[in-house]
Amino acid sequence: MADQTFPIAGSIDVTPPPRAEKTTLLEWLHGWVVTVDHKRLGILYMAYAILFLLVGGVEALVIRLQLASPHNRFIGPETFNEMFTMHGTTMVFLVGMMYIFGFGNYIVPLMVGARDMAFPRLNAFSFWLSAFGGLLLYYSFIGGFGLYGMGAAPDVTWWAYAPLTAKAFSPGHATDYWALSLIAMGFGTLGSAINIIATTLSMRCRGMTLMRMPLFAWLMLVTSGLTLVTITPLTASQIMLVIDRYLGGHFFDTQAGGQAIVWMHFFWIFGHPEVYVLVLPTFGIASEIIPVFSRKAIFGYPAMVAASVGIAFVSLGVWAHHMFTVGMTSVGNTFFVLSTMLVGIPTGIKIFNWLATIWGGRIRFKTPMLFCIAFLFQFLIAGLTGIILSVAPWDWQLHNSYFVIAHFHYVLVGAIVFNIFAGIYYWYPKVTGRMMSETLGKWHFWLFLIGFHVTFDTMHFVGLEGMPRSIFTYMPDRGWGTLNLVISLGGLIQGIAVLLFAWNMVASYFRGKEAGSDPWDAWTLEWSTPSPPPVYNYATDPVVHSRRPLWDLKHPDDPDWRYE
Amino acid sequence: MSAIPVSAGPLEHEPWHLPSRGRVAMLSLIIGESAIFTIFVVAYVYYIGKSLSGPTPAVLEVPWFNSICLLSSSVTIWLAEREIERGRMKSFTALWALTMTLGVIFILGTGAEWRKLIYLDGLTIHTNLFGTTFYSLVGLHATHVVVGLIMLGLVLLFALTGHIRHEHSERIQVLALYWHFVDAVWVVVFTVVYILGR
Numbered sequence: 104m105a106d107q108t109f110p111i112a113g114s115i116d117v118t119p120p121p122r123a124e125k126t127t128l129l130e131w132l133h134g135w136v137v138t139v140d141h142k143r144l145g146i147l148y149m150a151y152a153i154l155f156l157l158v159g160g161v162e163a164l165v166i167r168l169q170l171a172s173p174h175n176r177f178i179g180p181e182t183f184n185e186m187f188t189m190h191g192t193t194m195v196f197l198v199g200m201m202y203i204f205g206f207g208n209y210i211v212p213l214m215v216g217a218r219d220m221a222f223p224r225l226n227a228f229s230f231w232l233s234a235f236g237g238l239l240l241y242y243s244f245i246g247g248f249g250l251y252g253m254g255a256a257p258d259v260t261w262w263a264y265a266p267l268t269a270k271a272f273s274p275g276h277a278t279d280y281w282a283l284s285l286i287a288m289g290f291g292t293l294g295s296a297i298n299i300i301a302t303t304l305s306m307r308c309r310g311m312t313l314m315r316m317p318l319f320a321w322l323m324l325v326t327s328g329l330t331l332v333t334i335t336p337l338t339a340s341q342i343m344l345v346i347d348r349y350l351g352g353h354f355f356d357t358q359a360g361g362q363a364i365v366w367m368h369f370f371w372i373f374g375h376p377e378v379y380v381l382v383l384p385t386f387g388i389a390s391e392i393i394p395v396f397s398r399k400a401i402f403g404y405p406a407m408v409a410a411s412v413g414i415a416f417v418s419l420g421v422w423a424h425h426m427f428t429v430g431m432t433s434v435g436n437t438f439f440v441l442s443t444m445l446v447g448i449p450t451g452i453k454i455f456n457w458l459a460t461i462w463g464g465r466i467r468f469k470t471p472m473l474f475c476i477a478f479l480f481q482f483l484i485a486g487l488t489g490i491i492l493s494v495a496p497w498d499w500q501l502h503n504s505y506f507v508i509a510h511f512h513y514v515l516v517g518a519i520v521f522n523i524f525a526g527i528y529y530w531y532p533k534v535t536g537r538m539m540s541e542t543l544g545k546w547h548f549w550l551f552l553i554g555f556h557v558t559f560d561t562m563h564f565v566g567l568e569g570m571p572r573s574i575f576t577y578m579p580d581r582g583w584g585t586l587n588l589v590i591s592l593g594g595l596i597q598g599i600a601v602l603l604f605a606w607n608m609v610a611s612y613f614r615g616k617e618a619g620s621d622p623w624d625a626w627t628l629e630w631s632t633p634s635p636p637p638v639y640n641y642a643t644d645p646v647v648h649s650r651r652p653l654w655d656l657k658h659p660d661d662p663d664w665r666y667e
Numbered sequence: 668m669s670a671i672p673v674s675a676g677p678l679e680h681e682p683w684h685l686p687s688r689g690r691v692a693m694l695s696l697i698i699g700e701s702a703i704f705t706i707f708v709v710a711y712v713y714y715i716g717k718s719l720s721g722p723t724p725a726v727l728e729v730p731w732f733n734s735i736c737l738l739s740s741s742v743t744i745w746l747a748e749r750e751i752e753r754g755r756m757k758s759f760t761a762l763w764a765l766t767m768t769l770g771v772i773f774i775l776g777t778g779a780e781w782r783k784l785i786y787l788d789g790l791t792i793h794t795n796l797f798g799t800t801f802y803s804l805v806g807l808h809a810t811h812v813v814v815g816l817i818m819l820g821l822v823l824l825f826a827l828t829g830h831i832r833h834e835h836s837e838r839i840q841v842l843a844l845y846w847h848f849v850d851a852v853w854v855v856v857f858t859v860v861y862i863l864g865r
Contacts, residue, residue, distance in 0.1 A: 221688040297695040305688035331699040339706035346803055351793030354710060354803075360717045360796045369706055 139223035140638055144230050145209025146534065149527075151234060152201035157605065158241075159193035162186050164598055167591040173579040183575035184258035189240075191261030192281065194515070196288050197237045199381040202523050204229075204295040206384060207323045210530065211299060213629035213636060214320045216308025216645040221301035225294050233291030236284040243280035257281035260573065262374060263344075265355030265366040270348050279348060282341045289338035296327035296334070303327075308628075310647040314408075315667075317627045317650070318401060321408055322387030329415045330380050337373035340366065364429060371422035379418040382514060383411060385522030386453060389475050392529050393457050395625045396472035397464025400651060400663070403456040410449035410456075417446050427498040436495045443493035450486055454479065469623075470544035474525035477552055481517030485510065488563070503573075506566030512559050524551070524604065531608070532622045536634040537615030543607040551600035557593030561586050626651035689841040697848045700811070704852055707807055708859055711800040715864050718795040726788040727801075729861045733776035734853065737812075740769035741850040744843045754833040760826045766846070767819045770812060777809050801860065808856050811849045818842055 126134070135143060165186050169177045178186070212220055220226045244256050257277045259268050268278050303324040307316065316324075344366075346352035353359035355366050394401045401407065423431065423439045431439075457479055466472065488510040492498050501507060524547070531539045565586040570577065577583055621630040628645055629636070631653055649655055649663035715724070747762035781802075784790045792802045822842065825831045831839070 222692065293696075293699050297692050297699070300695045301688040301692045304691050305685045307685060309683045328695075328698075331695055332702040335699045335702035336706045339703045343707075343710065343803065346792065346799065352799040352803070353793070353796045354799055360714070360719045361799075362717075365710065365713060369710075372706075 137227075139219075139227045141208045141212050141220045141223065141226060142534075142636065142638075144226055145205050145207075147230055147234075148201050148205030148208055151237070152198050152205055153605070153608075155193050155197035155201070155237065157601070159190050159198055160598060160601055162190040162193065164594055166190060167594040169575060170577075170587050171591040172588060173577050173581070173584045175576055178575075180575040181258065184260075184573075185256040187573060188257050188260050188281075192240060192257070192285075195261065195377065195381070196285065197240070199515075199519070200288065200292055201233065201237075203323075203326065203381065203384045204233075204292075204299070206319075206388065206523075206526055206530075207295070207299050207327075209534065210629060211302055211320050211323050212306065213533075213632065213640060214317045214627050215303060215306060215311055216628050216641060216647065217302060217306035218640045220298050221306050222298050226298050229291045229294030229298065231291075232294065233288045236286075236288035236291060239280055239284035239287060243277045246276065246280070262370055263366075264370075265344075265361075265363040266357055268344055268348070268366075269356060279345070282344050282348070286338055286341045286345070289334050289341070292330060292334045293338075296330035299323050299327040300331075308641075308645045308647060314405065315647060315650045318390035318404070318407055319384075319387035319627075322383050322390070322411055325411045325415050326380055326383040326387075329376055329383070329418070332419065333373055333376040333380055336369055337377075340369040340373070343369075364426075367426055367429065368423070371425045375422040375425065376415075376418045378511070378514060379414055381519055383414065385478075385519050385526070386411065388522045388526040388529070389457060389478060391625075391627065392471045392475050392525055393460050395529075395623050396467045396469060396475075397461045398467070399460055399464040400654075401456070402459035402462075403452075404650065406452055407456055410452040413449035414446065417442065417449065421446065424493055424495075424498070427495045428502045440493055440495050444490060447486060447490055454483060454486075469528075470539070470541060470548055471525040471529040471623075473545070473548045474521045474528065477548070478518055478521040478525065481513055481521065481555075485513035485517055488513065501566060503571050504566040505562045505570045505572060508572050509559050509562035509566055512562070516555060517559065521551075521555075524548075527608075529623070530629075531611070532618030533629060533632075533634050533636070535612055535615070536618055537611050538618050538622060539611040539615060540607050543603055543610075547600050547604045547607060550603065551597055554593045554596030554598075554600055557596060558590050559593075561589045561593065565590065621653070626653045628652055631656070687837060687841075689838060690844065693841045693844045697844070700848065701852075704807065704855070707800075707804045708855065711804045711859060711864065714796045714800050718797045720795050722788050722790050722794070722797070724797060724801070724860075724865045726784065726790060727861060727865055728780070729865075730776060730780060730857075733773050733780075734857055736769045736776070737773040737853050738850055740766045740773075741847055743769065744846050748836070748840050748843050751831075751833065751836040751839050756826070756832070759831075760823070763819070763823055763826060767816060767823055770816050770819065770846075774809065774812055774816065777805070777812075804856060805860065808849070808852055811852070815846050815849050819846070 135147070138144065138147075165178065166183065169175055169183055169186075208220065208226065212218070240257075255277065257263075257280065259273055259278055259281070263278075263281070266272060268282075303316065303320050313321075343352070343354040347354050347356060353361045355361050355363060357363060390401055390407060421439060421443045423435065424443045427436060427439070461476075488506070492501065492507065492510055528539055528544055531537070565583050568581075568583060568586075570581070570583050570587075577587075618634050620633050622634075623630070628647065631645070632640060645652065647655075649667050651663050655662040655664065743762050744766045747759050747766060750756075750759040750762060790798045790801075792798050819842075822831065822839065
């Protein structure tokens with residue numbers, strides 16, 4: 104708790120809100136379905152993301168079990184293709200996109216001192232549309248048996264290169280479920296992104312200028328802006344795919360003059376910025392947690408904002424580095440090599456700023472901070488292998504190998520998932536009013552860290568030895584057997600860690616110790632509300648004078664606005 | 668009660684202005700939609716002349732009348748915006764109805780054009796690459812016109828029943844932004860499909 108006089112008498116009411124009155128199950132359920140409250144929708148988003156994190160994790164484990172030894176026959180090649188398609192699609196769209204808007208929905212209005220999002224009903228609509236998209240995708244397991252009785256789940260990989268997705272090569276309806284669910288989720292995402300932009304630009308409380316907005320809110324604004332021009336090309340190309348499959352169009356039909364490479368460009372115009380859409384909010388999470396647990400204000404706030412906007416812009420011009428092996432002109436290759444390397448500059452600025460924030464701070468090694476520190480190390484390595492892969496000749500050698508898999512999992516797990524965990528440990532007390540168990544949290548952290556490194560460090564080596572991605576088995580004489588067994592064991596350790604985390608979430612909800620309104624002695628507005636916050640968030644509109652309004656409140660003798 | 672008091676601090680009495688959330692949201696939607704149109708326009712341009720069989724874009728006739736109708740509807744809706752801002756509801760309703768009529772003429776014109784293409788020239792969405800890209804790009808735009816017409820129609824209905832008043836002028840302007848966007852996209856589609864690509 105705060106070592107200063109906080110709360111200031113009379114300024115903040117910290118009595119917990121009355122526990123909800125007894126309701127019947129049906130009333131309770133109805134309340135959640137019809138809700139337009141940004142906090143409840145945020146919880147729904149997060150619950151959905153965590154549920155599918157478990158599902159996608161099981162799919163990953165099935166993949167790893169199959170690859171644990173050479174000539175394994177645990178599952179057949181068809182099931183294997185379905186598993187990695189569903190794993191990729193689930194993790195990117197049902198986990199990644201959902202957690203962004205989960206955090207964004209819950210935290211952003213509280214952070215900017217608003218009572219709700221700019222458009223609460225659009226918010227609910229976006230969630231249910233996205234949720235419906237997810238159900239549509241998984242319904243293909245049951246209903247994907249098309250006219251030809253082939254295929255249950257989509258098996259065209261998550262990048263779904265043409266012409267594999269053509270009717271002739273993917274009969275049945277599995278691919279249609281995939282395309283339609285992504286269209287539905289695309290519109291849901293667009294709605295949420297518009298809502299976040301309108302909230303951050305038009306709902307800020309008095310005194311919160313853009314340059315005083317907390318970095319998480321800033322990063323959500325940048326992410327949502329990027330989403331507007333990122334998710335829509337995917338929607339457009341999925342519409343083209345549906346036209347091809349249902350109306351007999353020829354966009355990607357090589358027999359009628361269409362070209363497969365058009366799909367590649369369209370997909371990666373979406374696909375590469377998508378990585379930044381997923382990672383930028385987690386930069387925001389780290390930018391909130393690292394200062395609070397280092398007891399220092401963030402270092403270089405304007406540079407952090409500028410770097411975020413810079414990353415978003417540069418990320419729009421790098422997509423064809425996924426296509427070096429397709430064969431481009433040397434001008435094309437050079438352009439995309441250089442633009443890809445350019446991403447390293449704003450990203451480097453961010454890493455240095457986080458380090459400078461920690462430097463000389465009074466660090467508290469609580470679970471959220473542990474995850475953020477691991478993120479800093481892992482994201483650095485992920486960035487370095489990224490720069491290695493951006494060199495076209497090197498990419499010609501390693502494209503579609505496990506080295507690439509290792510690289511992007513270092514970003515997606517080592518950076519994004521670690522920061523999501525950090526964010527959940529950090530804000531769970533605000534959402535539920537209870538602390539998560541530190542003991543279980545530390546177990547979760549160390550097990551997950553070990554499992555992560557066992558799996559993904561090893562993947563680099565098996566990739567350098569030439570193991571390609573998307574193969575369901577391999578010959579014993581390749582010498583990949585031991586490394587693959589190690590990778591699979593690491594996966595198992597990560598699985599156990601995630602189960603511990605899920606148990607921690609459930610158990611802490613019932614048995615965790617009371618959090619109070621500000622358990623971390625933090626500085627942003629959301630910690631001035633009771634935990635959980637009342638429906639209306641703020642009874643009177645807050646007024647802020649600096650980037651750390653709660654610091655000003657706790658230290659009236661030495662407020663921030665004197666220095667900003 | 669969870670109130671942060673207005674404590675002593677700088678900038679206490681400065682006015683606090685924020686952009687209108689409706690405008691911000693509509694502009695965001697327009698940016699997103701522009702990306703969708705960009706992809707379809709790129710596909711159209713990339714596939715010009717790559718069809719393996721006829722008919723070619725030479726069968727197209729430049730829809731001058733249609734285009735003039737749609738583009739002038741942008742002017743009439745702008746005049747309507749001005750009228751509602753000044754509180755002159757009668758002329759607002761008249762101009763709004765005129766806007767809608769021009770939009771309907773455009774859609775009917777597109778329908779006639781497609782009828783000719785399908786029945787006289789034998790061009791459908793699965794005839795060749797040109798058909799696929801043409802119908803999807805022009806059809807995407809037409810879809811936006813239809814959505815716009817539905818919204819314009821609702822407003823007209825409310826205006827005729829007296830439910831739209833002066834204080835709704837900002838919402839009307841947000842809706843008009845969308846209509847301006849639909850018209851602006853037509854300038855691009857028109858130039859690419861009927862002028863450059865023919």
